[in-house]
Amino acid sequence: MKVLAVDDEQSIRELLAFQLQKHGYEALMAEDGQEALAKAEGMDLILLDLMLPGLDGLEVCRRLKADKRTARIPIIMLTAKAEEIDKVLGLELGADDYVVKPFSVRELMARVKAVLRRSSQEGPQEETLQIDCLRLDFSSYQAWLAGEELVLTPKEFELLKLLVTSPGRAFSRDELLERIWGYEYYGDTRTVDVHIRHLRAKLGERPGLSERIETVRGVGYRFARC
Numbered sequence: 311m312k313v314l315a316v317d318d319e320q321s322i323r324e325l326l327a328f329q330l331q332k333h334g335y336e337a338l339m340a341e342d343g344q345e346a347l348a349k350a351e352g353m354d355l356i357l358l359d360l361m362l363p364g365l366d367g368l369e370v371c372r373r374l375k376a377d378k379r380t381a382r383i384p385i386i387m388l389t390a391k392a393e394e395i396d397k398v399l400g401l402e403l404g405a406d407d408y409v410v411k412p413f414s415v416r417e418l419m420a421r422v423k424a425v426l427r428r429s430s431q432e433g434p435q436e437e438t439l440q441i442d443c444l445r446l447d448f449s450s451y452q453a454w455l456a457g458e459e460l461v462l463t464p465k466e467f468e469l470l471k472l473l474v475t476s477p478g479r480a481f482s483r484d485e486l487l488e489r490i491w492g493y494e495y496y497g498d499t500r501t502v503d504v505h506i507r508h509l510r511a512k513l514g515e516r517p518g519l520s521e522r523i524e525t526v527r528g529v530g531y532r533f534a535r536c
Contacts (some may be wrong), residue, residue, distance in 0.1 A: 311354040311426060312336045316346040317388065318362055318368070328355060329415055333422075344369040350380045354427055357418075360389030361399065368399055373403035375464050378450040384425045387414070401491055404464035441474055442519055455519075460512060465490060467503050473523060473533035482530040506531055 313335045315326040323339045330337035338353070340346040343365025350356060351506040360367035365392060374380045385401040389410040400408055406425050409418055439446045443456040451467050462470065468490050472481070481489070483499035488536070490503070506523060513520035522534040 312338060312347065312352065313355045313357065314338045314340060314342075314349055314353045315357040316340040316362065316367070317357075318342060318360040319359075322359075322388075325415070329419060330422075333419055335422075343367070346370050348372060350374055350383065353380075353383050355422060356383055356385045357422075358385050358387055358405070368403060371400060371403045371405055374486065375451065381451050384428075386418075386421060386425060387474055402463060402465055434475070439471075439474065443516055444474075444476070444513070444519055446471060455513065455516060462509075464514065466505055466509055466512070469502075470509055473531065476534050478535045480526040480529050480532040484530075488529060502530070 313330050315323055315330065315337060316324065316339075317323050318341050323341065327337040327339060340349050343362045346358065346362075347365075347370060354398050358367045358370060362370065366374075369382065370386070371385055374383065374385065381404075384406040385404065386407045386409060387405045388409050388411060389400075406422050406428075409421060430495070437447060438458060439448070444460075445454045446467075447453070451462075453462055453470070454468060467519065469536065472486070472489060479487075483502045486502045487499065506525075510520045510523055511535055513523070524532050524534050526532055
């Protein structure tokens with residue numbers, strides 16, 4: 311598997327390259343945002359530093375997730391910043407995990423394996439899904455409602471995708487946090503409730519569709535079968 315490590319510090323790039331190769335991965339390096347964007351296509355995972363010269367990691371993440379060619383590549387953010395707002399911004403833009411420097415190499419490699427395992431378990435799937443007047447394009451992270459583009463954040467899209475591809479299944483809030491935000495997301499279950507409320511509001515012009523996102527009392531949410 312190919313892993314792209316993006317960091318402006320040479321010593322960290324060398325450390326990451328050594329550890330990745332030691333664990334059997336093909337390691338590629340980039341020292342700034344522009345080089346990261348140029349090398350990203352075809353990667354299985356990207357380790358992305360937040361504090362980069364020029365384009366910072368958040369902007370690189372945003373561009374990668376907005377590009378059909380790279381939108382599905384998992385990203386682990388690396389940063390010396392520990393503020394909650396930076397973590398939330400990275401996750402909301404579509405990052406899969408977040409590691410604060412200085413990090414334990416053992417912990418980082420465990421997270422690399424976990425993210426790659428989660429990604430590989432998704433397996434092949436149809437590129438698009440049509441439900442009533444809703445159409446989802448999984449590769450481009452685009453959605454349309456009655457022919458009009460539906461503007462969703464990456465996490466809103468992933469949450470809707472998970473629900474509609476498992477109709478009738480009830481997901482707990484904790485499970486949704488783990489599946490959508492990642493197992494190390496330090497939020498609370500209100501995060502899920504807020505995103506569900508946003509989804510229902512955006513689907514609101516089609517009540518029959520928005521009402522299919524049901525609250526399962528004492529559990530979480532499900533997308534009702536027809």
